[in-house]
Structures are given as C-alpha cells and as structure tokens.
Amino acid sequence: DQQVKQNSPSLSVQEGRISILNCDYTNSMFDYFLWYKKYPAEGPTFLISISSIKDKNEDGRFTVFLNKSAKHLSLHIVPSQPGDSAVYFCAARANNAGNMLTFGGGTRLMVKP
Amino acid sequence: DVKVTQSSRYLVKRTGEKVFLECVQDMDHENMFWYRQDPGLGLRLIYFSYDVKMKEKGDIPEGYSVSREKKERFSLILESASTNQTSMYLCATRPLQGAARQPQHFGDGTRLSIL
Numbered sequence: 001d002q003q004v005k006q007n008s009p010s011l012s013v014q015e016g017r018i019s020i021l022n023c024d025y026t027n028s029m030f031d032y033f034l035w036y037k038k039y040p041a042e043g044p045t046f047l048i049s050i051s052s053i054k055d056k057n058e059d060g061r062f063t064v065f066l067n068k069s070a071k072h073l074s075l076h077i078v079p080s081q082p083g084d085s086a087v088y089f090c091a092a093r094a095n096n097a098g099n100m101l102t103f104g105g106g107t108r109l110m111v112k113p
Numbered sequence: 114d115v116k117v118t119q120s121s122r123y124l125v126k127r128t129g130e131k132v133f134l135e136c137v138q139d140m141d142h143e144n145m146f147w148y149r150q151d152p153g154l155g156l157r158l159i160y161f162s163y164d165v166k167m168k169e170k171g172d173i174p175e176g177y178s179v180s181r182e183k184k185e186r187f188s189l190i191l192e193s194a195s196t197n198q199t200s201m202y203l204c205a206t207r208p209l210q211g212a213a214r215q216p217q218h219f220g221d222g223t224r225l226s227i228l
Contacts, residue, residue: 002154009153034216043117043203043219044156089155099144099163099207100171101217103155 003027004092006104013111019077021107023090026071030092034101035064035075038087047088048075080111116140117220119204125226132191134223136204143209145187146171146217147179149200156203162187163209194227201225 031052036044050057090104120135148156158171160179180188205217
C-alpha cells in the first residue's frame with residue numbers, strides 16, 4: 001500500500017501558465033516533505049522542501065503548499081517553462097524513520113511552447 | 114557540488130548471474146542509499162548505509178545485498194539476477210550533519226536489463 005501517492009501520472013500545461021502537481025499521503029508520522037525533479041537519463045535533483053510546521057514554502061517560481069488536515073501537498077510552478085518538462089516526485093520522511101524517504105509514483109509534466 | 118557516480122549507465126545481464134552495481138561519492142557523506150525506479154511505483158528503497166560496514170534494509174531488500182567497505186563506495190549486489198529485477202537503479206548520498214533537513218543527492222542511474 002503506497003503511503004505517498006501522486007494520482008496524476010501526467011500533466012500538460014501551456015508555457016507561461018501555472019503547473020500544479022499534487023501529492024497525497026496517509027502516514028500521519030510524516031513531518032518533512034520534498035519535491036524532486038527528474039530529467040530522462042539523469043538522477044533526480046532536489047527542488048524544494050517543506051516542514052510540517054509550515055503550510056507554504058516558496059523558492060522563485062516554485063511554491064509548495066502543505067495541508068496537514070487533508071494530508072495533501074502541492075507544487076506550484078509559475079510561470080511554467082518548457083525546461084520544466086520532467087518527471088516530478090513527491091517524497092516524505094517520517095519522524096520515526098530516520099534517514100528513509102518514501103516516494104510517490106511521479107508525475108510527468110509537459111510544458112508546451 | 115556533490116558528485117555521485119554510478120559505474121555503468123546501461124547493463125545487460127542474464128538470469129542467474131551475480132550482478133554488481135557500484136556507486137562512488139566524493140563528498141565524504143556518511144549516508145548512502147540504493148533505490149530502484151519503476152513506472153508508476155516511483156523510487157523504492159532497497160538498502161541504505163549509515164556509515165562504513167553498516168547497512169539497513171529498506172522496503173524491498175529481497176534478492177539484493179550491499180557492501181560498504183569504504184566510506185565513498187556503496188555496492189549493490191544481485192545475488193542471482195532474475196527478470197523482475199530489470200529496472201533503473203539509483204544511488205543517493207546525504208551527509209549525517211544536519212541530516213534531518215538535508216536532501217539526498219542522486220547519481221544518474223544504471224538501467225539494468227536481465228534477459
């Protein structure tokens with residue numbers, strides 16, 4: 001049973017518009033969340049993170065929102081650019097799991113010029 | 114800048130072979146991880162290591178073992194390769210200091226095919 005779920009396997013967005021990638025989790029012990037971006041033939045690279053004591057974290061065009069009551073987080077990319085086209089993974093760490101991350105299945109974002 | 118190097122980008126092996134995947138990092142990080150990535154399943158943790166000669170099972174350790182004889186090198190071993198181990202394998206590292214808020218740094222992956 002997947003504890004971290006990304007229910008949209010793919011998303012297509014026009015350049016300049018907002019991209020919203022969603023992630024749901026079930027484990028209430030998760031207290032830290034990360035987003036990674038992965039291009040083909042490369043390893044995932046860290047994008048942005050959020051602690052459970054916050055509900056929003058912003059870094060340039062990227063903002064992550066956390067709704068703890070709904071066990072839901074989302075990544076907003078504004079404005080979207082063709083170079084943002086990649087697979088995005090949501091990951092979570094439980095406060096009793098030390099170094100281990102649990103990843104979602106990924107969402108493939110395609111930004112059309 | 115963290116450099117995580119996986120020895121092979123592509124590898125083709127036969128069923129029953131013993132397969133070694135190597136990962137080397139240059140940042141003196143204590144923590145190292147092996148994941149496999151499969152479509153729709155994301156990244157699943159196979160094994161990780163806190164430090165030299167230390168290892169812990171992840172979510173899917175069956176059919177795999179690991180070796181960490183030196184701090185910079187973490188090897189994943191498929192004892193007797195099977196076709197269901199065809200996958201993309203990713204190595205990652207992370208420093209121990211400030212670990213709670215440190216992201217993992219990944220290598221570029223090894224695409225392994227078992228025939």
